[in-house]
Amino acid sequence: xxxxxxxxxxxxxxxxxxAIDLRLKFARIVDLIENFGLxxxxxxxxxxxxxxxxxxxxxxxxxxxxxxYVTASGKRVVVLRTFIKKTQKTPRSEIENAxxxxxxxxx
Numbered sequence: 001x002x003x004x005x006x007x008x009x010x011x012x013x014x015x016x017x018x019a020i021d022l023r024l025k026f027a028r029i030v031d032l033i034e035n036f037g038l039x040x041x042x043x044x045x046x047x048x049x050x051x052x053x054x055x056x057x058x059x060x061x062x063x064x065x066x067x068x069y070v071t072a073s074g075k076r077v078v079v080l081r082t083f084i085k086k087t088q089k090t091p092r093s094e095i096e097n098a099x100x101x102x103x104x105x106x107x
Contacts, residue, residue: 001034001035001037001075002033002034002037002038002075002076002077003034003074003075003076003077004030004033004034004076004077004079005076005077005078005079006078006079007078007079007080007101007102007104007105008101008104011079011080011081011082011101014067014081014082014083015067015079015082018058018065018082018084019060019061019062019063020062021060021061021062022058022060022062022063022065024060025058025059025060026056026058026065026067026082029041029045029046029056029058032045033077038071038075038077043057044057044059045057049068049090049095050095051099052070052071052102053068053069053070053080053095053098053099053102054068054069054070054071055067055068055069055090056069056079063084063085064084064085065082065083065084065085066082066083066085066090066094067079067081067082068080068081068082068090068094068095068098069098070098070102070105072105078102078105080097080098080101080102081094081097081098081101
């Protein structure tokens, strides 16, 4: 089965700082991934961004957030970056940040 983990404490703290409804949505999507497998999760929960970067799509009463992730060996989903989405398109700087963090993943 799939396991969801964080690249580091910064990535974990980014989720912890979200509004409660967005944290609950994150927990719900993680539960779906871990119980049913990543291959069963599609839009509206997950969407491909570019290259190896994908996003978990968090929508709540208090706004919209995204968690950028990659997959790693051993059926792992590694959350790289979580942020509040304020524009229609995912900001390039957030994608670059996630790509930079992804280089730290131990395979």
